[in-house]
Amino acid sequence: MEHLPLGVKDEEGCFVYQVCVGEGQSIAVRRVPKVGDETKTGRAFGDGDLVSIDLVRLSRRPGSRNGPFLRLSDCSGWLFEEKYEETMMTKIPVSVGLWCFVVDNCPAGIALRRHPIDRSDMHEDDVTYQPMQKIHCDRKVQHPSTGINFYRVQGTEGWVFDRRPSSKKKAGYDYRYILLDESMVQTGDFVYECIGKKRIGIRETPEVGDNNRTNLSLEQGDLISANVIRKSPFPHGNGPFLRLSDGSGWLFENKYNEQLMKRLSVRKGYWELKVTNPPGLALRRQPRDELTLRMDTKYPAGTIVRCTHMTQASSGVKFYRVKGIDGWVFDKREGEPMLVLLSGQSSPRNELNFSNEGSSSNRWSPDFVRGIAAAVTGIREISLNEQSRVISFASAESDDVRINVYYTTRTIGTALAHPYQGATQLFRRNCTTEELKNIFENPRAHTGKGYKERRSDPFALAPSEYIQTPYGQGLLADQESELRNELLELDEEIDSMITKRKRVLKR
Numbered sequence: 001m002e003h004l005p006l007g008v009k010d011e012e013g014c015f016v017y018q019v020c021v022g023e024g025q026s027i028a029v030r031r032v033p034k035v036g037d038e039t040k041t042g043r044a045f046g047d048g049d050l051v052s053i054d055l056v057r058l059s060r061r062p063g064s065r066n067g068p069f070l071r072l073s074d075c076s077g078w079l080f081e082e083k084y085e086e087t088m089m090t091k092i093p094v095s096v097g098l099w100c101f102v103v104d105n106c107p108a109g110i111a112l113r114r115h116p117i118d119r120s121d122m123h124e125d126d127v128t129y130q131p132m133q134k135i136h137c138d139r140k141v142q143h144p145s146t147g148i149n150f151y152r153v154q155g156t157e158g159w160v161f162d163r164r165p166s167s168k169k170k171a172g173y174d175y176r177y178i179l180l181d182e183s184m185v186q187t188g189d190f191v192y193e194c195i196g197k198k199r200i201g202i203r204e205t206p207e208v209g210d211n212n213r214t215n216l217s218l219e220q221g222d223l224i225s226a227n228v229i230r231k232s233p234f235p236h237g238n239g240p241f242l243r244l245s246d247g248s249g250w251l252f253e254n255k256y257n258e259q260l261m262k263r264l265s266v267r268k269g270y271w272e273l274k275v276t277n278p279p280g281l282a283l284r285r286q287p288r289d290e291l292t293l294r295m296d297t298k299y300p301a302g303t304i305v306r307c308t309h310m311t312q313a314s315s316g317v318k319f320y321r322v323k324g325i326d327g328w329v330f331d332k333r334e335g336e337p338m339l340v341l342l343s344g345q346s347s348p349r350n351e352l353n354f355s356n357e358g359s360s361s362n363r364w365s366p367d368f369v370r371g372i373a374a375a376v377t378g379i380r381e382i383s384l385n386e387q388s389r390v391i392s393f394a395s396a397e398s399d400d401v402r403i404n405v406y407y408t409t410r411t412i413g414t415a416l417a418h419p420y421q422g423a424t425q426l427f428r429r430n431c432t433t434e435e436l437k438n439i440f441e442n443p444r445a446h447t448g449k450g451y452k453e454r455r456s457d458p459f460a461l462a463p464s465e466y467i468q469t470p471y472g473q474g475l476l477a478d479q480e481s482e483l484r485n486e487l488l489e490l491d492e493e494i495d496s497m498i499t500k501r502k503r504v505l506k507r
Contacts, residue, residue: 014152015053016116016141017070017081017089019045027088029077033057033069035084041077048145050092050116051079052152052159073157074114095140098372099151100433101162101179104230106131106205106250110178112158116141116150124158132228132243134182135160136368136433138375151179154371177233182433184231189266189321191225191287191311192242192253194218196260202249206230206241208256214249223264223287223313224251225321225328245326246285264311271307271320271344273329275299276337283327287311287319295327305329305339310346364407364436366391372433376440379403393440401443405436412436414443 021027026044030036045051052073059067070079070089081089103109112127113119129135137151137160149162166176194200197220201213218224225245232239237257241250253261275281283297284290299305307320307329318331320339331339366384369391373379382402383392389408395401402415404425411429428435 010058011056012054014073014094014139015056015070016092016094016150017051017053017079018092018144019047019049019051019088020090021047021088023047027079029072029079031077033059033067033071033078033080035066035080043076045079045115050141050143050150051089052115052157053079054157072115076114092141092144096138096375097140098154098375098433098437099137099140100182101135101137101151101160102182102185102230103129103131103133103135103160103178104180104206105176105178109133110160112153112156112160113150114158116143116159116161118148118161118164124156127156127158129160132185132187132230135179136371138371155367180230180233184233186229187227188229189225189227189245189268189309190229190242191223191264191266191319192251192261193264193313194220194222194224194260195262196220196258200251200260202244202251204249206232206239206243206250206252208238208252216248218251221313221315223311223319224261225286225326226251244286248285264313267310267346268308269310269344269346270323271310272342273305273307273320273331273339273344274342275301275303275305276340277301277333281305281329281338283322283325283329285327287313287321287328287330289317289330289333297325297327299329304342310344364405364410366407369405369407369436372437373440376437379440403439403443410436412439414439416443 019027024047026046028037028040029043029045030039031041032039051070053070054073055071057067057069057071059069065085066080066083068081070081071077072079079089081087081091109128109130111120112124112129113122114124115122136154138154139152141150142148143150146165148164150159151161152159160179162179163175163177166174199217199219201210202216202218203209204212204214224242226242227245228243230239230241230243232241238255239252240254241252242261243250251261253259253263278301280298280300280303283295283299284293285295286293305320306323308323309321310318312318317333319328320331321328329339331337331341366386370381373381373393378396379393380396381391382394385391388406390404390406392405393403400416404413404415405411406413409429410431411427412431412435413425413427415425431439
């Protein structure tokens with residue numbers, strides 16, 4: 001058995017190497033860490049390819065002119081940095097961090113790659129991220145020649161990339177984006193009204209070109225319901241683009257700087273309405289009174305319909321979205337009532353031009369929080385309370401700093417040793433992934449203002465500005481003056497359930 005010299009070890013981690021064997025040449029993968037042709041697997045990488053490596057092994061033979069040997073992270077074999085002192089591969093810098101993207105590239109999405117190469121033979125079997133799906137990445141490498149950034153998806157050994165060359169130039173750019181920064185995409189419940197003078201064709205993808213038009217269109221005054229607002233990465237005066245909630249395609253707010261769609265306010269609450277139209281009332285996929293939008297569900301006259309969202313068109317017609325169904329009803333047609341309102345109440349946050357920050361699709365999970373913490377040195381996990389939905393971390397060197405992450409509401413509490421008041425805890429809700437990473441790296445930069453939150457003299461703070469926490473006296477941050485410590489374990493869904501329960505008991 002061959003052994004490494006004393007003190008020399010294999011190096012494990014995430015590494016990326018570029019093949020540099022000359023134009024038109026390739027390097028063959030070996031079954032074992034050797035350079036002999038008898039160990040070839042039949043697979044090869046071409047000049048310029050980037051290869052993902054998880055182990056670097058020096059040659060076991062003293063004085064060897066080969067190696068180090070590189071184990072492919074997909075476990076398909078070995079490569080080598082040098083062969084008889086001739087350089088075959090060079091190491092590329094890999095950045096460590098946390099990046100959050102939304103997949104674009106409609107309608108195909110992006111398949112996970114086993115290596116940072118945009119080629120179909122590198123696809124990971126059965127792993128494709130769909131358009132508008134959010135992904136998190138923990139490693140980044142840039143191709144030295146093309147400048148394309150490749151990212152390793154967190155929790156996998158696979159890679160995705162931010163853009164690829166395109167034959168169609170857009171505003172002077174000869175590439176198309178595959179990934180968008182999460183700040184460019186907003187999810188939620190949105191309603192828009194067509195204000196263009198001409199009919200607008202619905203598109204298959206978020207583009208304004210006529211080549212991807214569907215056979216569906218809108219005219220002035222028509223309403224649409226959207227669940228995604230996607231900004232354009234190109235400065236050509238188009239967008240934001242709107243993904244229709246019924247899956248029928250995309251529209252756009254502006255086309256070449258001309259506004260064609262206007263965003264309406266949506267109210268969230270609870271309304272009970274009675275169907276008065278004698279033939280009944282069919283549910284619509286969109287907030288429009290069109291036969292082509294009718295769904296299978298039809299409410300007979302006299303039926304009580306319970307709704308959770310309401311918007312009003314410029315014509316005065318009110319549209320209600322039915323509870324638990326992505327479908328709409330309307331209160332009148334050409335002045336004749338279709339529904340009569342029995343009871344209704346808007347929630348305190350009734351203006352619903354919002355993103356789904358508190359929805360299940362954007363909640364963190366304990367594993368996601370652990371993944372971010374793993375990329376930060378100097379902290380350690382100390383507890384997980386699934387009932388309270390909080391995962392806690394402390395400084396690796398002492399317990400003076402404690403970070404409590406309420407992962408379902410994305411609230412972060414930092415318990416610190418205050419220089420004047422002793423133990424304090426600061427809170428921030430609806431944190432972004434970048435804010436979570438920044439707080440892990442520097443808990444004392446939590447609010448960006450240190451401990452002097454409201455006045456220069458920390459002893460002058462009013463008593464009402466403090467709250468008692470399990471970890472000492474807490475100081476309320478400016479942004480969270482309405483937050484109480486006991487509400488950290490609650491979210492909007494629980495508040496809504498309590499309100500609905502009271503209404504039921506009053507009947």
